[in-house]
Amino acid sequence: MAGFAEVKVKIPFGNKYLNAIFSVPDKILTHGVILTHGAGGDMNFSHLVSLVDYLASRGLLCLRFTCKGLNIAYRTKAYKTVVEYLKSSGEYKLSGVFLGGRSMGSRAAVSVTRQISQDDNEDFIRGLIFLSYPLHRPKLQSKLRDEDLFFIKCPVLFVSGSEDEMCEKKILEGVASKMKTPTKIHWIEKANHGMAIKGRTPDDIMMEISTQVFLWIKEIIEQEYK
Template sequence: MSGQAEVKVKIPFGNKYLDAIFSVPEKKSTYGVILTHGAGGDMNFPHLVSLAAYLASHGVLCLRFTCKGLNIAYRTKAFKTVVEYLKLSDDYKLLGVFLAGRSMGSRAAASVIRQLSQDDDDDFIQGLVCLSYPLHRPKLQSKLRDEDLLFIRCPVLFVSGSADEMCEKQLLEDVASKMKAPKKIHWIDKANHGLAVKGRTTDDVMEEINAQVFSWLRENIELEHK
């Protein structure tokens, strides 16, 4: 894709480093997105690569990172470290960022936003993008992972499959109706938790997701600066 560069970085995290990649737009960006993967895989998961490239080619800086580990507290701590890293970066001076994640990564992002909003009144974080938010375990609809969502005040976008076995449509709509934050849900028709749809190519589904995420980001950045 034209109009962007990829810059690999290692972000200090405790006594280790997190591997990360900046997708940098041609023109200086004032807003960014921090993006991470689900329970499996890493930052090179095709959906993340596609979204990062799309955002950068439309003028939004994207920093995606890998954090292995299935412990949500650990993943949240890593995400918080990446937020601080970008906030203090001399190379990329941003007015604000949106946190985004796929599946477990979106849970970690929600948890970071809740923690940071309790710590201070910082408005660096502008919003949350949840790709396939895992609202419950498969067939365990009685235990919802909604506590962080109910605390968040910044705008939230959910992109989920209408046939996601970890996010029953009606349950997410019920949770959204209780949220204090401005929120939007975009349902990918007949998609499962991996956002795969029978009869549609991955690229076709990603085009829909990328366009939705970008238009939502643009609306929220414009609202902020009217």
């Protein structure tokens, strides 16, 4: 495992700034990862920090950012600004990037990917990582937040709790089967939307999640160079 340094940045967004942190490995691989938080919290939410620490220590440049708005269109606009900021960065030359987030942050990631692919025929985005994707509101399985998912062309990884009250297992499996892109679901057994499991520590759960995310990213990168 390599070391990494953290660099705080402020990304211009309209007439304000988005707070963000680069986790820069001693030796950067060819790809990066952008992550953001859910409806609550910020970029220092423990799940994001754990995942970033794991990925950056294995050579992936990571950029996580805070956007407090609860409007999905606003969050998507902010996410697009961050993607463009990283892509135009003169300091970090990347072949591609993986977008992800937790809960509402993952909805913003899929929404911005749909927008960018329509606007630019974009191939910079290599894959999407969804932690606790909020497919529906609790007990409101009839109204699915699945529309954007069917327009995605890059590989997708869902990491969800098998007892997530906002993502019923059978419903997500049904949606994934209809998507037009390689899709993988990793179920965290007995976890709820917050990835909590009775009898398991948060560190243990995040190690399982981080390992799965890294192996999935590594597999996609290796396929590019075959």
